[in-house]
Amino acid sequence: MTQPPLLALTMGDPCGIGPELSAKAFHSPRAYNGMRPFLVGDEEIMKKAVEITGVPLTVRRIDDVTEAVFTPGIMDLLPVSSLTRDEGVPGSPTVRTGQAMIECITRSVDLALEGSCDAIVTGPIHKVAMKLAGSEFHGHTELIASRTRASEYAMMMAGDRLKVVLVTIHIPLRQVIDDLTSPVITNLISLTARSLKERFGIGTPRIAVAGLNPHAGEEGLFGDEESRLIVPAVSKARALHPECTISDPMPPDTVFFKATEGHFDAVVCMYHDQGLIPFKMVHFHDGVNTTLGLPIIRTSVDHGTAYDIAWQNIASEGSLLSAMEMAALQARNRTAR
Numbered sequence: 001m002t003q004p005p006l007l008a009l010t011m012g013d014p015c016g017i018g019p020e021l022s023a024k025a026f027h028s029p030r031a032y033n034g035m036r037p038f039l040v041g042d043e044e045i046m047k048k049a050v051e052i053t054g055v056p057l058t059v060r061r062i063d064d065v066t067e068a069v070f071t072p073g074i075m076d077l078l079p080v081s082s083l084t085r086d087e088g089v090p091g092s093p094t095v096r097t098g099q100a101m102i103e104c105i106t107r108s109v110d111l112a113l114e115g116s117c118d119a120i121v122t123g124p125i126h127k128v129a130m131k132l133a134g135s136e137f138h139g140h141t142e143l144i145a146s147r148t149r150a151s152e153y154a155m156m157m158a159g160d161r162l163k164v165v166l167v168t169i170h171i172p173l174r175q176v177i178d179d180l181t182s183p184v185i186t187n188l189i190s191l192t193a194r195s196l197k198e199r200f201g202i203g204t205p206r207i208a209v210a211g212l213n214p215h216a217g218e219e220g221l222f223g224d225e226e227s228r229l230i231v232p233a234v235s236k237a238r239a240l241h242p243e244c245t246i247s248d249p250m251p252p253d254t255v256f257f258k259a260t261e262g263h264f265d266a267v268v269c270m271y272h273d274q275g276l277i278p279f280k281m282v283h284f285h286d287g288v289n290t291t292l293g294l295p296i297i298r299t300s301v302d303h304g305t306a307y308d309i310a311w312q313n314i315a316s317e318g319s320l321l322s323a324m325e326m327a328a329l330q331a332r333n334r335t336a337r
Protein backbone atom coordinates (compact mmCIF):
# COMPACT_ATOMS: atom_id res chain seq x y z
CA MET A 1 0.00 0.00 0.00
CA THR A 2 1.73 3.18 -1.15
CA GLN A 3 -0.99 5.62 -0.11
CA PRO A 4 -2.50 5.79 3.42
CA PRO A 5 -5.64 3.65 3.75
CA LEU A 6 -8.81 5.16 2.33
CA LEU A 7 -11.61 5.10 4.92
CA ALA A 8 -15.34 5.55 4.33
CA LEU A 9 -16.97 6.90 7.49
CA THR A 10 -20.74 6.76 7.89
CA MET A 11 -22.46 9.57 9.78
CA GLY A 12 -24.68 7.22 11.82
CA ASP A 13 -28.18 8.00 13.04
CA PRO A 14 -28.97 11.69 12.35
CA CYS A 15 -30.93 11.78 15.64
CA GLY A 16 -27.92 10.65 17.68
CA ILE A 17 -24.37 11.81 18.33
CA GLY A 18 -22.88 10.41 15.10
CA PRO A 19 -22.93 13.60 12.98
CA GLU A 20 -21.36 15.82 15.65
CA LEU A 21 -18.70 13.17 16.42
CA SER A 22 -17.82 12.98 12.71
CA ALA A 23 -17.39 16.74 12.58
CA LYS A 24 -15.13 16.70 15.64
CA ALA A 25 -13.14 13.70 14.40
CA PHE A 26 -12.49 15.26 10.98
CA HIS A 27 -11.21 18.35 12.76
CA SER A 28 -8.77 16.31 14.90
CA PRO A 29 -5.07 16.25 13.91
CA ARG A 30 -5.36 12.44 14.20
CA ALA A 31 -7.79 12.30 11.25
CA TYR A 32 -5.20 12.61 8.47
CA ASN A 33 -2.35 10.93 10.32
CA GLY A 34 -1.76 7.76 8.27
CA MET A 35 -5.24 7.59 6.75
CA ARG A 36 -7.46 9.29 4.17
CA PRO A 37 -11.03 9.59 5.47
CA PHE A 38 -14.17 10.76 3.68
CA LEU A 39 -17.73 10.81 4.96
CA VAL A 40 -20.77 9.05 3.55
CA GLY A 41 -23.72 11.00 4.88
CA ASP A 42 -26.23 13.81 4.47
CA GLU A 43 -25.05 17.27 3.44
CA GLU A 44 -27.52 19.40 5.42
CA ILE A 45 -27.17 17.28 8.55
CA MET A 46 -23.39 17.45 8.39
CA LYS A 47 -23.38 21.21 7.81
CA LYS A 48 -25.56 21.59 10.91
CA ALA A 49 -23.21 19.30 12.88
CA VAL A 50 -20.23 21.45 11.88
CA GLU A 51 -22.13 24.55 13.03
CA ILE A 52 -23.11 23.21 16.45
CA THR A 53 -19.62 21.88 17.19
CA GLY A 54 -18.04 25.14 16.07
CA VAL A 55 -15.14 23.34 14.38
CA PRO A 56 -13.50 25.20 11.47
CA LEU A 57 -14.43 22.67 8.80
CA THR A 58 -15.82 23.06 5.29
CA VAL A 59 -18.19 20.35 4.10
CA ARG A 60 -17.20 19.69 0.49
CA ARG A 61 -19.62 17.65 -1.60
CA ILE A 62 -18.13 14.99 -3.87
CA ASP A 63 -19.93 12.75 -6.35
CA ASP A 64 -17.21 10.12 -6.49
CA VAL A 65 -14.42 9.02 -4.14
CA THR A 66 -11.83 10.01 -6.74
CA GLU A 67 -12.82 13.68 -6.19
CA ALA A 68 -11.85 13.65 -2.49
CA VAL A 69 -8.93 15.91 -1.48
CA PHE A 70 -8.28 14.56 2.08
CA THR A 71 -7.16 17.93 3.39
CA PRO A 72 -7.29 19.07 7.02
CA GLY A 73 -10.07 21.64 7.40
CA ILE A 74 -12.16 19.99 4.69
CA MET A 75 -14.65 17.15 5.07
CA ASP A 76 -15.11 15.33 1.76
CA LEU A 77 -18.75 14.26 1.80
CA LEU A 78 -20.40 11.71 -0.47
CA PRO A 79 -24.11 12.45 -0.04
CA VAL A 80 -26.58 9.57 0.03
CA SER A 81 -29.74 11.32 1.26
CA SER A 82 -31.53 14.67 1.09
CA LEU A 83 -32.69 15.39 4.59
CA THR A 84 -33.47 18.94 5.66
CA ARG A 85 -31.59 20.55 8.52
CA ASP A 86 -34.73 20.32 10.67
CA GLU A 87 -34.68 16.54 10.46
CA GLY A 88 -32.43 14.65 12.84
CA VAL A 89 -34.26 15.68 16.00
CA PRO A 90 -32.39 14.29 19.04
CA GLY A 91 -33.92 10.99 20.08
CA SER A 92 -36.78 11.13 17.54
CA PRO A 93 -35.95 8.92 14.57
CA THR A 94 -38.29 8.86 11.58
CA VAL A 95 -38.60 6.52 8.63
CA ARG A 96 -36.59 9.05 6.59
CA THR A 97 -33.74 9.43 9.07
CA GLY A 98 -33.64 5.66 9.54
CA GLN A 99 -33.48 5.08 5.81
CA ALA A 100 -30.74 7.69 5.44
CA MET A 101 -28.56 6.02 8.08
CA ILE A 102 -29.07 2.60 6.46
CA GLU A 103 -28.23 4.02 3.03
CA CYS A 104 -24.91 5.31 4.43
CA ILE A 105 -24.03 1.79 5.53
CA THR A 106 -25.03 -0.02 2.35
CA ARG A 107 -23.28 2.56 0.16
CA SER A 108 -20.03 2.36 2.11
CA VAL A 109 -20.13 -1.45 2.15
CA ASP A 110 -20.56 -1.44 -1.63
CA LEU A 111 -17.64 0.97 -2.01
CA ALA A 112 -15.46 -1.39 0.04
CA LEU A 113 -16.61 -4.44 -1.91
CA GLU A 114 -15.76 -2.79 -5.23
CA GLY A 115 -12.35 -1.67 -3.89
CA SER A 116 -13.11 2.08 -3.85
CA CYS A 117 -12.05 2.28 -0.20
CA ASP A 118 -9.87 0.14 2.10
CA ALA A 119 -12.17 0.02 5.13
CA ILE A 120 -15.42 1.36 6.51
CA VAL A 121 -15.89 3.05 9.88
CA THR A 122 -19.50 3.21 10.98
CA GLY A 123 -21.06 5.88 13.17
CA PRO A 124 -23.58 4.79 15.84
CA ILE A 125 -27.08 3.75 14.86
CA HIS A 126 -30.15 2.99 16.93
CA LYS A 127 -31.69 -0.45 16.58
CA VAL A 128 -35.23 0.88 16.97
CA ALA A 129 -34.53 3.35 14.15
CA MET A 130 -33.38 0.39 12.02
CA LYS A 131 -36.67 -1.33 12.65
CA LEU A 132 -38.68 1.83 12.06
CA ALA A 133 -37.03 2.17 8.65
CA GLY A 134 -38.14 -1.35 7.76
CA SER A 135 -34.81 -3.15 8.14
CA GLU A 136 -34.88 -6.86 8.88
CA PHE A 137 -31.53 -6.55 10.69
CA HIS A 138 -30.84 -5.61 14.33
CA GLY A 139 -27.70 -3.61 13.67
CA HIS A 140 -24.65 -3.08 11.47
CA THR A 141 -23.16 -6.50 12.13
CA GLU A 142 -26.04 -8.50 10.72
CA LEU A 143 -26.72 -6.04 7.86
CA ILE A 144 -23.08 -5.93 6.72
CA ALA A 145 -22.62 -9.70 7.07
CA SER A 146 -25.66 -10.22 4.85
CA ARG A 147 -24.61 -7.64 2.24
CA THR A 148 -21.09 -9.07 2.03
CA ARG A 149 -22.40 -12.67 2.08
CA ALA A 150 -20.21 -13.53 5.07
CA SER A 151 -21.19 -16.93 6.44
CA GLU A 152 -19.05 -16.77 9.60
CA TYR A 153 -18.70 -13.49 11.42
CA ALA A 154 -18.29 -12.23 14.96
CA MET A 155 -18.34 -9.06 17.03
CA MET A 156 -15.03 -8.12 18.60
CA MET A 157 -14.65 -5.17 20.96
CA ALA A 158 -11.03 -4.13 20.83
CA GLY A 159 -8.74 -1.88 22.80
CA ASP A 160 -5.06 -1.84 23.70
CA ARG A 161 -5.60 -3.59 27.04
CA LEU A 162 -8.55 -5.87 26.31
CA LYS A 163 -10.13 -7.55 23.30
CA VAL A 164 -13.33 -9.57 23.69
CA VAL A 165 -15.08 -11.67 21.04
CA LEU A 166 -18.69 -12.76 21.48
CA VAL A 167 -20.05 -16.24 20.74
CA THR A 168 -23.65 -14.98 20.95
CA ILE A 169 -24.57 -11.33 20.34
CA HIS A 170 -28.00 -9.67 20.37
CA ILE A 171 -30.33 -12.31 21.75
CA PRO A 172 -32.31 -12.58 24.97
CA LEU A 173 -30.24 -13.95 27.84
CA ARG A 174 -32.57 -16.94 28.24
CA GLN A 175 -31.79 -17.95 24.62
CA VAL A 176 -28.01 -17.93 25.12
CA ILE A 177 -27.76 -21.46 26.47
CA ASP A 178 -29.87 -22.88 23.65
CA ASP A 179 -27.64 -21.20 21.06
CA LEU A 180 -24.34 -22.34 22.57
CA THR A 181 -23.11 -25.48 20.84
CA SER A 182 -19.65 -26.98 20.62
CA PRO A 183 -19.25 -26.38 16.86
CA VAL A 184 -20.35 -22.75 17.24
CA ILE A 185 -17.77 -22.19 20.00
CA THR A 186 -15.00 -23.95 18.02
CA ASN A 187 -15.73 -21.81 14.96
CA LEU A 188 -15.68 -18.65 17.02
CA ILE A 189 -12.32 -19.51 18.63
CA SER A 190 -10.94 -20.38 15.20
CA LEU A 191 -12.18 -17.11 13.68
CA THR A 192 -10.63 -15.23 16.59
CA ALA A 193 -7.28 -16.98 16.03
CA ARG A 194 -7.27 -16.20 12.30
CA SER A 195 -8.31 -12.59 12.85
CA LEU A 196 -5.70 -11.90 15.52
CA LYS A 197 -3.07 -13.04 13.05
CA GLU A 198 -4.41 -11.47 9.87
CA ARG A 199 -6.00 -8.26 11.15
CA PHE A 200 -3.88 -7.51 14.22
CA GLY A 201 -0.52 -8.97 13.19
CA ILE A 202 -0.23 -11.27 16.25
CA GLY A 203 1.72 -14.31 15.04
CA THR A 204 1.02 -16.69 17.93
CA PRO A 205 -2.25 -15.59 19.55
CA ARG A 206 -3.01 -16.36 23.20
CA ILE A 207 -6.74 -16.81 23.55
CA ALA A 208 -8.64 -17.13 26.83
CA VAL A 209 -12.02 -18.82 26.76
CA ALA A 210 -14.46 -17.68 29.44
CA GLY A 211 -16.73 -20.21 31.10
CA LEU A 212 -20.46 -19.62 31.18
CA ASN A 213 -21.29 -20.41 34.79
CA PRO A 214 -19.94 -19.03 38.07
CA HIS A 215 -16.39 -20.33 38.63
CA ALA A 216 -16.60 -21.95 35.18
CA GLY A 217 -19.03 -24.50 36.61
CA GLU A 218 -16.80 -25.54 39.55
CA GLU A 219 -16.46 -29.14 38.31
CA GLY A 220 -20.17 -29.44 37.57
CA LEU A 221 -21.45 -28.03 40.85
CA PHE A 222 -22.89 -24.95 39.10
CA GLY A 223 -23.67 -26.21 35.59
CA ASP A 224 -22.26 -28.54 32.97
CA GLU A 225 -21.95 -26.30 29.87
CA GLU A 226 -18.20 -26.09 30.44
CA SER A 227 -17.57 -29.85 30.43
CA ARG A 228 -20.30 -30.66 27.90
CA LEU A 229 -19.76 -27.86 25.35
CA ILE A 230 -16.76 -25.63 25.95
CA VAL A 231 -14.04 -28.18 26.79
CA PRO A 232 -14.70 -30.25 23.62
CA ALA A 233 -14.84 -27.02 21.58
CA VAL A 234 -11.46 -25.94 22.96
CA SER A 235 -9.92 -29.35 22.11
CA LYS A 236 -11.02 -29.06 18.50
CA ALA A 237 -9.84 -25.46 18.24
CA ARG A 238 -6.43 -26.45 19.62
CA ALA A 239 -6.13 -29.13 16.95
CA LEU A 240 -7.00 -26.58 14.27
CA HIS A 241 -4.58 -23.96 15.61
CA PRO A 242 -1.49 -25.58 17.10
CA GLU A 243 0.30 -22.22 16.80
CA CYS A 244 -2.10 -20.65 19.34
CA THR A 245 -2.41 -20.94 23.09
CA ILE A 246 -6.07 -21.57 23.91
CA SER A 247 -7.16 -21.81 27.54
CA ASP A 248 -9.59 -24.19 29.17
CA PRO A 249 -12.85 -22.49 30.18
CA MET A 250 -11.78 -19.92 32.77
CA PRO A 251 -13.77 -18.43 35.66
CA PRO A 252 -15.40 -15.36 34.14
CA ASP A 253 -14.82 -13.26 37.26
CA THR A 254 -11.03 -13.27 36.87
CA VAL A 255 -10.30 -13.88 33.19
CA PHE A 256 -10.77 -10.24 32.15
CA PHE A 257 -8.47 -8.95 34.86
CA LYS A 258 -5.79 -11.40 33.67
CA ALA A 259 -6.28 -10.28 30.08
CA THR A 260 -5.83 -6.62 31.01
CA GLU A 261 -2.62 -7.62 32.81
CA GLY A 262 -1.29 -8.88 29.47
CA HIS A 263 -1.72 -12.65 29.81
CA PHE A 264 -4.03 -13.00 26.77
CA ASP A 265 -4.55 -11.30 23.42
CA ALA A 266 -8.32 -11.83 23.45
CA VAL A 267 -11.08 -13.34 25.57
CA VAL A 268 -13.79 -15.43 23.91
CA CYS A 269 -17.06 -14.66 25.73
CA MET A 270 -20.25 -16.70 25.76
CA TYR A 271 -22.70 -13.79 25.68
CA HIS A 272 -22.89 -10.03 25.05
CA ASP A 273 -22.70 -8.52 28.51
CA GLN A 274 -20.16 -11.03 29.78
CA GLY A 275 -17.68 -9.32 27.48
CA LEU A 276 -19.03 -5.80 27.11
CA ILE A 277 -19.31 -4.90 30.78
CA PRO A 278 -15.60 -5.43 31.54
CA PHE A 279 -14.65 -4.02 28.14
CA LYS A 280 -16.46 -0.73 28.63
CA MET A 281 -15.16 -0.42 32.19
CA VAL A 282 -11.69 -0.30 30.67
CA HIS A 283 -12.19 1.17 27.22
CA PHE A 284 -15.40 3.24 27.09
CA HIS A 285 -13.71 6.30 25.55
CA ASP A 286 -11.23 4.57 23.23
CA GLY A 287 -12.72 1.14 22.50
CA VAL A 288 -13.58 -0.10 19.02
CA ASN A 289 -16.23 -2.46 17.73
CA THR A 290 -14.95 -4.46 14.76
CA THR A 291 -16.58 -7.27 12.82
CA LEU A 292 -14.43 -10.35 12.23
CA GLY A 293 -14.92 -12.68 9.29
CA LEU A 294 -16.07 -10.15 6.70
CA PRO A 295 -14.43 -9.85 3.28
CA ILE A 296 -14.14 -6.11 4.04
CA ILE A 297 -12.70 -4.27 7.04
CA ARG A 298 -15.32 -2.71 9.30
CA THR A 299 -14.77 -0.88 12.56
CA SER A 300 -17.16 1.23 14.61
CA VAL A 301 -17.52 3.13 17.83
CA ASP A 302 -18.05 1.05 20.96
CA HIS A 303 -20.93 3.23 22.18
CA GLY A 304 -24.40 3.86 20.86
CA THR A 305 -26.39 6.85 19.64
CA ALA A 306 -26.56 8.53 23.08
CA TYR A 307 -29.91 10.14 22.31
CA ASP A 308 -29.83 11.71 25.78
CA ILE A 309 -26.94 14.02 24.85
CA ALA A 310 -27.31 14.20 21.05
CA TRP A 311 -26.73 17.55 19.30
CA GLN A 312 -25.41 19.16 22.49
CA ASN A 313 -21.74 19.07 21.52
CA ILE A 314 -20.73 17.25 24.70
CA ALA A 315 -20.16 13.69 23.42
CA SER A 316 -16.59 12.39 23.19
CA GLU A 317 -15.16 11.55 19.76
CA GLY A 318 -12.42 9.35 21.28
CA SER A 319 -13.94 6.02 20.28
CA LEU A 320 -14.56 7.21 16.70
CA LEU A 321 -10.94 8.31 16.31
CA SER A 322 -9.77 4.95 17.69
CA ALA A 323 -12.10 3.18 15.23
CA MET A 324 -10.53 5.13 12.36
CA GLU A 325 -7.02 4.26 13.50
CA MET A 326 -7.88 0.60 13.96
CA ALA A 327 -9.45 0.45 10.49
CA ALA A 328 -6.25 1.88 9.03
CA LEU A 329 -4.14 -0.61 11.02
CA GLN A 330 -6.20 -3.56 9.81
CA ALA A 331 -5.97 -2.31 6.22
CA ARG A 332 -2.19 -2.04 6.47
CA ASN A 333 -1.90 -5.51 8.06
CA ARG A 334 -4.05 -7.02 5.32
CA THR A 335 -1.92 -5.45 2.60
CA ALA A 336 1.30 -6.58 4.29
CA ARG A 337 0.27 -10.23 4.11
Ligand SMILES: NC(=O)C1=CN([C@@H]2O[C@H](COP(=O)(O)OP(=O)(O)OC[C@H]3O[C@@H](n4cnc5c(N)ncnc54)[C@H](O)[C@@H]3O)[C@@H](O)[C@H]2O)C=CC1
Binding pocket: 017, 122, 123, 124, 125, 126, 127, 128, 140, 289, 300, 301, 302, 303, 304, 305, 306, 307, 308, 309, 314, 315, 316, 317, 319
Ligand atom coordinates in the same frame (compact mmCIF):
# COMPACT_ATOMS: atom_id res chain seq x y z
N1 LIG B 1 -21.78 1.02 16.92
C1 LIG B 1 -23.11 1.16 17.09
O1 LIG B 1 -23.81 1.51 16.15
C2 LIG B 1 -23.72 0.89 18.43
C3 LIG B 1 -25.08 1.08 18.59
N2 LIG B 1 -25.69 0.88 19.81
C4 LIG B 1 -27.11 1.18 19.87
O2 LIG B 1 -27.27 2.53 20.32
C5 LIG B 1 -28.57 2.67 20.91
C6 LIG B 1 -28.47 3.36 22.28
O3 LIG B 1 -27.80 2.46 23.17
P1 LIG B 1 -27.53 2.73 24.72
O4 LIG B 1 -27.60 1.41 25.38
O5 LIG B 1 -28.40 3.82 25.19
O6 LIG B 1 -26.00 3.13 24.81
P2 LIG B 1 -25.26 4.49 24.46
O7 LIG B 1 -23.83 4.14 24.32
O8 LIG B 1 -25.90 5.19 23.34
O9 LIG B 1 -25.44 5.39 25.77
C7 LIG B 1 -25.14 4.92 27.07
C8 LIG B 1 -24.65 6.09 27.95
O10 LIG B 1 -23.35 6.47 27.53
C9 LIG B 1 -23.31 7.83 27.17
N3 LIG B 1 -22.44 7.96 25.98
C10 LIG B 1 -22.48 7.19 24.87
N4 LIG B 1 -21.57 7.58 24.00
C11 LIG B 1 -20.92 8.61 24.53
C12 LIG B 1 -19.86 9.47 24.09
N5 LIG B 1 -19.27 9.31 22.88
N6 LIG B 1 -19.46 10.47 24.90
C13 LIG B 1 -20.02 10.63 26.11
N7 LIG B 1 -21.04 9.87 26.60
C14 LIG B 1 -21.48 8.88 25.81
C15 LIG B 1 -24.76 8.21 26.86
O11 LIG B 1 -24.98 9.60 27.03
C16 LIG B 1 -25.52 7.33 27.82
O12 LIG B 1 -25.59 7.96 29.09
C17 LIG B 1 -29.16 1.27 20.99
O13 LIG B 1 -30.03 1.06 19.90
C18 LIG B 1 -27.93 0.37 20.86
O14 LIG B 1 -28.25 -0.89 20.37
C19 LIG B 1 -24.97 0.50 20.91
C20 LIG B 1 -23.62 0.28 20.81
C21 LIG B 1 -22.90 0.43 19.57
Ligand SMILES: NCC(=O)COP(=O)(O)O
Binding pocket: 125, 138, 139, 140, 141, 142, 276, 289, 300
Ligand atom coordinates in the same frame (compact mmCIF):
# COMPACT_ATOMS: atom_id res chain seq x y z
N1 LIG C 1 -23.28 -3.79 21.63
C1 LIG C 1 -22.72 -3.40 20.40
C2 LIG C 1 -23.77 -3.02 19.44
O1 LIG C 1 -24.93 -3.03 19.73
C3 LIG C 1 -23.33 -2.63 18.08
O2 LIG C 1 -23.98 -3.40 17.15
P1 LIG C 1 -23.66 -3.25 15.59
O3 LIG C 1 -24.48 -2.11 15.11
O4 LIG C 1 -22.20 -3.03 15.45
O5 LIG C 1 -24.11 -4.57 15.05
